[in-house]
Amino acid sequence: MKSYNSFQVAQNQIRKASSILNLNQATVDLLSWPQREFAFTLPVKMDDGSSQVFQAYRIQYNTARGPAKGGIRFHQDETVDIIRALACWMALKTAVVDLPLGGGKGGVVCDPRRFSERELERISRAYIRASAPYLGIDKDIPAPDVYTNPQIMAWMMDEYETIIQRHHPGVLTDKPMQIGGTEGRRDATARGGVITVREACKTLKLDPTGTFAIQGFGNAGQRAALLHQEMLGGGKLVGVCDSKGGLYNPRGIDVKELVTYKLKTGSVLNFPGAKAVHRDSILELEVDVLYPAALENAISHLNAKDIKAKIVCELANGPTTPEADILLNEKGIHVIPDILASAGGVTVSYFEMVQDGTLDFWEEHVVHARMDKKLTKAYQTVQEAIREKKVHPRLAATIVGVARIAEACELRGWV
Numbered sequence: 001m002k003s004y005n006s007f008q009v010a011q012n013q014i015r016k017a018s019s020i021l022n023l024n025q026a027t028v029d030l031l032s033w034p035q036r037e038f039a040f041t042l043p044v045k046m047d048d049g050s051s052q053v054f055q056a057y058r059i060q061y062n063t064a065r066g067p068a069k070g071g072i073r074f075h076q077d078e079t080v081d082i083i084r085a086l087a088c089w090m091a092l093k094t095a096v097v098d099l100p101l102g103g104g105k106g107g108v109v110c111d112p113r114r115f116s117e118r119e120l121e122r123i124s125r126a127y128i129r130a131s132a133p134y135l136g137i138d139k140d141i142p143a144p145d146v147y148t149n150p151q152i153m154a155w156m157m158d159e160y161e162t163i164i165q166r167h168h169p170g171v172l173t174d175k176p177m178q179i180g181g182t183e184g185r186r187d188a189t190a191r192g193g194v195i196t197v198r199e200a201c202k203t204l205k206l207d208p209t210g211t212f213a214i215q216g217f218g219n220a221g222q223r224a225a226l227l228h229q230e231m232l233g234g235g236k237l238v239g240v241c242d243s244k245g246g247l248y249n250p251r252g253i254d255v256k257e258l259v260t261y262k263l264k265t266g267s268v269l270n271f272p273g274a275k276a277v278h279r280d281s282i283l284e285l286e287v288d289v290l291y292p293a294a295l296e297n298a299i300s301h302l303n304a305k306d307i308k309a310k311i312v313c314e315l316a317n318g319p320t321t322p323e324a325d326i327l328l329n330e331k332g333i334h335v336i337p338d339i340l341a342s343a344g345g346v347t348v349s350y351f352e353m354v355q356d357g358t359l360d361f362w363e364e365h366v367v368h369a370r371m372d373k374k375l376t377k378a379y380q381t382v383q384e385a386i387r388e389k390k391v392h393p394r395l396a397a398t399i400v401g402v403a404r405i406a407e408a409c410e411l412r413g414w415v
Ligand code: GLU
Pocket: 069, 070, 071, 072, 141, 142, 143, 144, 145, 146, 173, 317, 342, 343, 345, 346, 347, 349
């Protein structure tokens, strides 16, 4: 089976977009590599008194448009190249939605499901002690990603403020509301995705209340299931899976009951309202909308020809391989690429930074309305690039992002 180096994939995307934009070689070289990379070795005390040592990273891919911005993952399979790719996609994502930010990403190589709450707190604080000199609202602003959450952000912010001896809540986003978080951040990634699906349905003249399936039932997947029905006026969830298994019910799965079940048991496995199926089969269901909401490379040359959805809305980062992109495009499937479809999260993170900076906190409807405006505009900009450059949606979105980053680099006199 073919294995993918996500960073090589990201570099190829940058080079392809740059060549269509006729960028000069220095710009291509600059955009093909991270501006700054930090590697840390973190010794952490475990509950049983032993010490464990973790590898960790923070990568600031490009800061021409603003400070680096992007999540921190806790995952056992993390590598420096995965973080580089994710940091690159963050730089593109913030540019596609036109936020005054750059892109970055971080990670700790660990399986957080094996640790107690106190151990997770010590890992989180150790990460900030190592990275604090390179963070700040004017340098680099982390947020949650896979297996990290607002509680982890709270510990991290506290550690950072303890080090610098003053309040600086904007150093991290997606914090709990009580300590500088914003309304509307928890469901922002999913909400942004559903907004782009709403726009795609208009483009395709498709009734949005048909069927949908979700691959990955973490924060983004769960919220997308709820919001798809709420915001689009209905829709039947016929298939869903998480890392442990899949569920199928052609008559529709009760989303609220499933979310409650998942929160209680930690998985969708054995949910009584649907038939158990192999988790990979969820991607191949005949549905109107498919939301890949798990990890990288879920849709590859192995299964792309079996994808039957009319719209693929990528809530995960990098779920589709380059070969699969071409196959999906040939099949006429309307792909909403990750750097657009999943940009709602970082958009509301940016709103959180603005509110932390001004101490003026917005009502939920204001956050929703402002995000909707940003995402709708970004969707239309990418559609225009698809028509103008005659390329598939991911390349079109990459072209929009690369053009904006390159312009900033040029204005600064870097290239
Ligand atoms: N981890 C999220 C993403 O991949 C959010 C990043 C952020 O809010 O900075 O888009």
